[in-house]
Amino acid sequence: MTEPLDSAVPAPDAGLPDEPTLPPLGSIGLLRWMWRQLTSMRTALVLLFLLAIASIPGSVLPQRGTNPLRVDQWLEQNPGIGPLLDRAGFFDVYASPWFAAVYLLLFISLIGCVLPRIRQHAKSMMAPPPPAPRRLTRLPVSQEFTSSVDGAALLATAQGYLRGRRWRVRLGESPVDGNTWIAAEKGYLRETGNLVFHLALLLVLLAVAVGGVMGWKGNVIVREGSGFSNTLTQYDAWGGGRFVNPNDLAPFSFTLDRFTVDFERSDAQRGAPRLFEADVTYRASPDAEPTTRTIEVNEPLDVAGAKVFLVGHGYAPRFVVRDSTGEVVFDDAVVFLPQDGNFTSTGVIKVPDASPSLGFNGLFLPTAARAGSGMGISVFPAADNPEVLLAAFRGDLGLDSGVPQSIYALDTSKMVKVGLNPLAPGDTWTLPNDSGSIEFTGYERWASFQIARDPGKELALLSALAAIVGLMLSLFVRRRRLWVKVMAASGGGTLVQVAGLAKTDSVDLPADVRALAVALGADVDDERSAP
Amino acid sequence: MTSVQLAQASNAAVYASMLTLTLAMIFFAVSFAAGRRRPAAAAVSVSVESVESVGGTAVITRTAEAIDRSSDPGRRAANIGMSLTWLSFLTLLVGVILRGVWAGRVPWGNMYEFSITAALGILGVFLVMSIRRDLRWLGLFVVIPALLTLGLAVTVLYTEAAQLVPALKSYWLVIHVSAAIICAGAFTFAAATAALSLVRSRLERKAGTTEIGGWASRMPTSERLQVLTNRVVAFAFPLWTFAVVAGAIWAENAWGRYWGWDPKETWAFITWVIFAAYLHARSTAGWRGNRSSWIVIVGWVAFLINYFGVNIFVNSLHSYSGM
Numbered sequence: 071m072t073e074p075l076d077s078a079v080p081a082p083d084a085g086l087p088d089e090p091t092l093p094p095l096g097s098i099g100l101l102r103w104m105w106r107q108l109t110s111m112r113t114a115l116v117l118l119f120l121l122a123i124a125s126i127p128g129s130v131l132p133q134r135g136t137n138p139l140r141v142d143q144w145l146e147q148n149p150g151i152g153p154l155l156d157r158a159g160f161f162d163v164y165a166s167p168w169f170a171a172v173y174l175l176l177f178i179s180l181i182g183c184v185l186p187r188i189r190q191h192a193k194s195m196m197a198p199p200p201p202a203p204r205r206l207t208r209l210p211v212s213q214e215f216t217s218s219v220d221g222a223a224l225l226a227t228a229q230g231y232l233r234g235r236r237w238r239v240r241l242g243e244s245p246v247d248g249n250t251w252i253a254a255e256k257g258y259l260r261e262t263g264n265l266v267f268h269l270a271l272l273l274v275l276l277a278v279a280v281g282g283v284m285g286w287k288g289n290v291i292v293r294e295g296s297g298f299s300n301t302l303t304q305y306d307a308w309g310g311g312r313f314v315n316p317n318d319l320a321p322f323s324f325t326l327d328r329f330t331v332d333f334e335r336s337d338a339q340r341g342a343p344r345l346f347e348a349d350v351t352y353r354a355s356p357d358a359e360p361t362t363r364t365i366e367v368n369e370p371l372d373v374a375g376a377k378v379f380l381v382g383h384g385y386a387p388r389f390v391v392r393d394s395t396g397e398v399v400f401d402d403a404v405v406f407l408p409q410d411g412n413f414t415s416t417g418v419i420k421v422p423d424a425s426p427s428l429g430f431n432g433l434f435l436p437t438a439a440r441a442g443s444g445m446g447i448s449v450f451p452a453a454d455n456p457e458v459l460l461a462a463f464r465g466d467l468g469l470d471s472g473v474p475q476s477i478y479a480l481d482t483s484k485m486v487k488v489g490l491n492p493l494a495p496g497d498t499w500t501l502p503n504d505s506g507s508i509e510f511t512g513y514e515r516w517a518s519f520q521i522a523r524d525p526g527k528e529l530a531l532l533s534a535l536a537a538i539v540g541l542m543l544s545l546f547v548r549r550r551r552l553w554v555k556v557m558a559a560s561g562g563g564t565l566v567q568v569a570g571l572a573k574t575d576s577v578d579l580p581a582d583v584r585a586l587a588v589a590l591g592a593d594v595d596d597e598r599s600a601p
Numbered sequence: 602m603t604s605v606q607l608a609q610a611s612n613a614a615v616y617a618s619m620l621t622l623t624l625a626m627i628f629f630a631v632s633f634a635a636g637r638r639r640p641a642a643a644a645v646s647v648s649v650e651s652v653e654s655v656g657g658t659a660v661i662t663r664t665a666e667a668i669d670r671s672s673d674p675g676r677r678a679a680n681i682g683m684s685l686t687w688l689s690f691l692t693l694l695v696g697v698i699l700r701g702v703w704a705g706r707v708p709w710g711n712m713y714e715f716s717i718t719a720a721l722g723i724l725g726v727f728l729v730m731s732i733r734r735d736l737r738w739l740g741l742f743v744v745i746p747a748l749l750t751l752g753l754a755v756t757v758l759y760t761e762a763a764q765l766v767p768a769l770k771s772y773w774l775v776i777h778v779s780a781a782i783i784c785a786g787a788f789t790f791a792a793a794t795a796a797l798s799l800v801r802s803r804l805e806r807k808a809g810t811t812e813i814g815g816w817a818s819r820m821p822t823s824e825r826l827q828v829l830t831n832r833v834v835a836f837a838f839p840l841w842t843f844a845v846v847a848g849a850i851w852a853e854n855a856w857g858r859y860w861g862w863d864p865k866e867t868w869a870f871i872t873w874v875i876f877a878a879y880l881h882a883r884s885t886a887g888w889r890g891n892r893s894s895w896i897v898i899v900g901w902v903a904f905l906i907n908y909f910g911v912n913i914f915v916n917s918l919h920s921y922s923g924m
């Protein structure tokens with residue numbers, strides 16, 4: 071759009087302000103000047119660069135949105151600069167005010183740029199092609215030949231030819247020399263495509279915003295054999311947009327019947343996951359029929375407007391704790407969180423019902439081996455040789471303090487360590503000092519699910535596709551003009567001039583001019599400048 | 602063939618392709634060093650005049666070539682280079698296909714496989730482009746990155762074929778990755794022509810004319826190089842947009858969100874924004890020409906950071922390097 075056509079021809083649409091100009095005095099003038107600066111191509115360019123640069127820190131530093139634990143670690147390791155960066159939003163870059171400032175300015179600039187262009191384009195679509203310039207042979211591609219056919223007939227042929235190829239055609243007569251001409255133009259879709267593309271980007275942003283305020287997502291860990299129902303309290307973590315009522319979630323539910331995993335056992339990529347499958351039974355609403363399904367990594371469950379994705383898995387070793395009298399005070403499987411690719415997992419067992427209360431820090435090794443230091447490590451992610459290492463504590467678990475506690479951390483500040491012991495399945499460890507015993511009875515698996523609803527995603531997809539189509543039109547369609555002028559040749563017959571002008575890219579133009587000339591009876595070798 | 606034979610055949614094809622590619626590189630280098638005898642100046646300037654006023658197009662070389670076809674040793678070397686490049690491409694294609702047969706899936710499961718396919722993409726884009734125009738002068742600058750990619754693949758990145766991790770088991774793998782790999786070829790091509798246009802424009806500025814002799818005479822003028830760069834980016838950008846959108850659809854299906862600012866996604870976005878900036882720069886006063894060539898190179902670097910940097914060094918959901 072900023073590329074005006076050759077000066078020989080009046081440009082149908084004025085170029086955008088490109089060159090910097092000095093601000094005029096007066097507040098209205100200044101505002102107008104600022105608006106023009108903001109909507110100039112140069113500003114768009116600078117803002118695009120800024121957007122690229124502003125995106126970088128979020129790929130280097132850990133981000134709260136995706137990895138809050140690593141953010142905390144990073145802050146601990148960098149007490150100096152960490153808090154400063156934190157305050158400046160570097161751990162939540164894509165939600166930070168400065169990132170928003172860049173893309174909002176860009177989109178304001180985009181609107182300011184596109185709206186006037188829509189008006190101009192509509193006008194130029196309505197207007198007939200511009201009249202033939204005086205000296206057609208001066209145009210970059212032109213051809214001249216004489217014909218024995220008379221001028222009017224040639225113009226009629228040209229008109230038929232061009233209309234058949236969907237050029238927009240206009241007939242005219244030069245007021246200066248009285249010669250008649252045809253003007254034709256093609257490729258309006260280029261600008262249309264460009265406008266569609268830019269508008270579609272706005273729609274993508276809108277779709278993201280819709281998802282942001284009306285969508286929600288949560289994570290939940292479900293043990294084999296257990297169930298989940300879609301209420302806020304069941305989630306381990308949940309976040310929703312401003313317009314979501316968390317008490318009003320669609321009341322679907324499911325149970326995890328079976329979870330199957332398989333790992334690579336050959337040497338190449340040993341231990342890499344090969345299969346995750348969660349067999350579930352779900353109900354779309356409390357009174358719906360139960361249905362069974364298998365959820366896999368690329369095959370989420372679509373239910374009641376939400377999607378249930380399988381995102382992770384791990385082990386939940388099962389323990390029975392007895393007090394000194396032999397009475398069972400704890401009998402449950404405990405979710406341990408994997409720490410590495412071989413599923414070395416950590417977890418915590420809290421037994422408030424024992425007296426005094428007991429707590430255990432546990433390490434679960436699915437395929438246990440001894441490292442050189444004697445430390446237990448896991449060497450394979452499947453449970454080929456399971457073992458737990460337990461550190462037992464006795465005392466006050468701190469559960470009554472009123473401060474909410476993580477189920478994955480043990481506060482040992484008011485406890486004393488009782489001992490450390492490895493256990494294989496079936497082993498019982500009798501704690502010293504008559505504190506009771508703990509038995510490692512086996513393990514279950516758990517799967518973690520992300521459950522999400524994003525009402526903006528269809529719009530996002532549609533606008534992204536519109537953007538691609540618009541982009542292709544904008545880059546591949548070539549806007550170009552052709553003119554034919556006929557006049558009496560000095561030696562009798564008709565002198566025919568055919569010429570063309572392309573707006574941005576002249577690849578097709580010589581061929582267009584040549585084909586038109588040939589259609590009018592020119593000898594192909596006669597051309598002046600076609601390749 | 603047994604599995605072991607398949608594996609050996611695939612590796613042998615990759616090595617054979619590297620060998621012919623090295624030879625191609627040597628011939629292209631010889632051709633470059635030989636320079637080019639100038640054709641009669643008049644023949645060139647006529648056709649140049651006819652097109653450059655609207656931004657120049659690809660019509661000039663044919664006229665120029667017609668004149669000095671016979672006695673040019675550099676040209677002969679370049680011809681051999683082209684043939685060897687075709688040979689390497691076909692051998693590599695066999696290698697990639699055998700790898701896929703061996704693994705029983707598309708050969709895009711780890712970085713070794715991505716890399717040999719990316720090298721195939723680089724050569725493929727170059728060869729397809731060379732069918733309709735004379736690109737012998739560009740051979741050296743396309744063969745070198747392809748060879749480096751292959752070298753890295755067989756030395757650092759090599760992994761035995763194995764099954765896919767579950768997250769990769771999707772037909773989106775085929776769609777998304779094949780688009781990205783063609784883009785790898787096109788971005789590399791564009792970065793090469795952009796870099797050459799910078800070199801050439803410097804020489805032209807020094808010489809005060811676009812008619813320069815010596816080793817750089819074999820390349821087109823900086824302006825034509827920019828037009829070519831532009832054309833390749835215009836092809837690659839929508840394809841890259843498509844690759845990113847396909848990735849987003851896949852992410853939605855696998856992880857429950859179509860965009861999560863994972864490092865891989867972030868750098869795909871950065872690459873996209875930089876090339877969008879390039880397309881704007883073409884029509885911004887003061888940004889056409891050399892500055893826009895720099896933008897293409899920066900965009901290509903962003904693409905490389907995404908490919909190597911994020912796969913190997915960053916903890917990303919997309920870390921499938923298999924290393």
Ligand code: HEM
Nearest residue numbers: 071109110111114176179180183264271544545877880884
């Ligand atoms: C969200 C940010 C933007 C993106 C990603 C973007 C992307 C693009 C792309 C890829 C093109 C190339 C299509 C073509 O050459 O026809 C383009 C062209 C164009 N853009 Fe943007 N754009 C953005 C914002 C803007 C803004 C703010 C302006 C106004 C100042 C603008 C004005 C233009 C114009 C005038 C063209 C046509 C250039 C030409 O004819 O070569 N764009 N844009």
